[in-house]
Amino acid sequence: MEAFFHPDQKRHHPHFFLRFGRVVACFETPARAEALVEGVREAGWRIREPPLPDPEVLAAVHDPAYLAFLRDSPGEWAGLPEAGAEVVPNIHPTPEMLAHGARKPEGVVGRAGWFLADTACAIGPATWASARASAGAALAAANAVAAGARVAYALCRPPGHHAYAGRAGGHCYLNNAALAAETLRRAGASRVAILDLDVHHGNGTQGIFWQRGDVLTVSLHGDPRHVYPWFVGHGDERGEGPGEGANLNLPLPRGAGDDAWLAALDEGVAAVRRFGADALVVALGFDALVGEPLGFLAVSVDGFARAAEAVSALGLPSVLVQEGGYAIGSLPELVARFLSAWRG
Numbered sequence: 001m002e003a004f005f006h007p008d009q010k011r012h013h014p015h016f017f018l019r020f021g022r023v024v025a026c027f028e029t030p031a032r033a034e035a036l037v038e039g040v041r042e043a044g045w046r047i048r049e050p051p052l053p054d055p056e057v058l059a060a061v062h063d064p065a066y067l068a069f070l071r072d073s074p075g076e077w078a079g080l081p082e083a084g085a086e087v088v089p090n091i092h093p094t095p096e097m098l099a100h101g102a103r104k105p106e107g108v109v110g111r112a113g114w115f116l117a118d119t120a121c122a123i124g125p126a127t128w129a130s131a132r133a134s135a136g137a138a139l140a141a142a143n144a145v146a147a148g149a150r151v152a153y154a155l156c157r158p159p160g161h162h163a164y165a166g167r168a169g170g171h172c173y174l175n176n177a178a179l180a181a182e183t184l185r186r187a188g189a190s191r192v193a194i195l196d197l198d199v200h201h202g203n204g205t206q207g208i209f210w211q212r213g214d215v216l217t218v219s220l221h222g223d224p225r226h227v228y229p230w231f232v233g234h235g236d237e238r239g240e241g242p243g244e245g246a247n248l249n250l251p252l253p254r255g256a257g258d259d260a261w262l263a264a265l266d267e268g269v270a271a272v273r274r275f276g277a278d279a280l281v282v283a284l285g286f287d288a289l290v291g292e293p294l295g296f297l298a299v300s301v302d303g304f305a306r307a308a309e310a311v312s313a314l315g316l317p318s319v320l321v322q323e324g325g326y327a328i329g330s331l332p333e334l335v336a337r338f339l340s341a342w343r344g
Ligand SMILES: [Zn+2]
Pocket: 198, 199, 200, 285, 287, 324, 325
């Protein structure tokens, strides 16, 4: 079985993370990719280097002006007096401003506030190269499944599920899972489901498919009243227009372990079955692990292996897209156990 990873994905190296008002080292590091590569090898899956996608391919899901910002803003930023090494926003349009006609500004400081949701998605000189290569891994895995593979793993780093069509957020720049789903749709799958196991709500993915009835988005995650992304991810968000009923959120309380998490997963799997999906994308975060640095839930390594059995029992052609997971010492075992437990 095949996995996809491009060495450019290690170039992005964010300088900091703002945690409870303190500047600390960023959790989303190149070492994560190395740990995941180790686990994929342990599982015996072959790793292939994907082609780098053109911006037109990424525009299947993303706003071209946003893509240009990711590519060009570090150069503009460097021209600011005494600029830091990364593009970081310090203001965002508030709901009041948006209701009163807020529009995208011209200066790079203002555009940073427009295109970046928070301070956990700084853009450095190599961010575009890494995000593009990460998306390339998702696209190559989706193309492999569209061409007949039963399963493929995209070792996506940086991750993607907090990225909207036109906005980065929470370590995510390009929505790899959404790109995989859209690729499967365009290759002929009539209904695609995305099942997001990351501990954080897949808000970007939900946003991209909010008004679409052909892609079901399911996310099980920590209750957003108490954890990122804070504002969305509630159980009553169902989608809109043709997408009404094609979004399912399964929030879990702090500290929930294997039993509660796997019971929620069963609900998600049942929803995928009811939807009649003919292909599946798993947004595979490992940060629901007990003892995670950004921890909220308490799922065990065994729990993740059981999740692989439960989801693969759907028998659908599946693209596994890596999302979060920051316990670097545990990542090799987590991915090795998950891939080895996948049936089909
Ligand atoms: Zn996460």
